[in-house]
Amino acid sequence: MPYLRIQTNLELSEAKKNAILPLASNVVSSELGKPENYVMVSFAPPQPMMFAGSNEPCAYLELKSIGLPESRTKHLSSVLCRLMESELELAADRVYVEFTDAARSMWGWNGGTF
Numbered sequence: 001m002p003y004l005r006i007q008t009n010l011e012l013s014e015a016k017k018n019a020i021l022p023l024a025s026n027v028v029s030s031e032l033g034k035p036e037n038y039v040m041v042s043f044a045p046p047q048p049m050m051f052a053g054s055n056e057p058c059a060y061l062e063l064k065s066i067g068l069p070e071s072r073t074k075h076l077s078s079v080l081c082r083l084m085e086s087e088l089e090l091a092a093d094r095v096y097v098e099f100t101d102a103a104r105s106m107w108g109w110n111g112g113t114f
Contacts, residue, residue, distance in 0.1 A: 001107055001114055002028045002065035004041045004080075009049040010057050010088060017043050020087045031072070031079055032065055038109075051094055058094040059084050066114055068101040 004024055012020075021041050029036035051058040061080055076099065081092035104114040 001102075001109070002032050002034050002039045002063065002068075004028050004039075005044060005062040006042070006059060007044040007047065007049070007061070008057065008059040008088065008090070009046060009055065010059075010090075011046050012043070012088075016087075020083075023087065024083060027079060027083055028063065028065075031076055032068070034065065051096070056094065057088070057090055059088065059090055059096075061095065061097045062100070063097065064100040064102050066102050066104050066107055068099055070099075070101070073099045 006020075006024070021043070024041045025036055025039045028034070028041065029039045049055065049058055049060070061084070063076065063080070077097045080097050081095050084090040084095050085092060107114050
């Protein structure tokens with residue numbers, strides 16, 4: 001049920017994306033205490049992006065999950081920004097993270113909802 005979508009203006013090789021996906025999946029699973037077999041992580045295609053008046057490398061992350069506590073978002077932001085710093089060499093101040101707490105009835109899976 002957790003879903004992390006990563007958008008960036010960086011051109012990344014398939015090998016690089018494929019190396020980051022399992023790291024991000026593990027981070028989301030462990031930080032949210034959710035089974036990894038429910039975690040989905042994706043990279044959006046690279047696209048032109050501007051942040052703070054500059055088109056230097058940046059990223060926008062969306063983390064959606066059922067039961068995402070507001071009290072954890074500051075820590076999650078820190079962890080996800082560190083992941084972007086270590087794997088994409090992006091400064092934390094060039095990353096936005098949007099959090100969404102989804103209602104169980106609004107998250108479908110396997111022909112039903114949670």
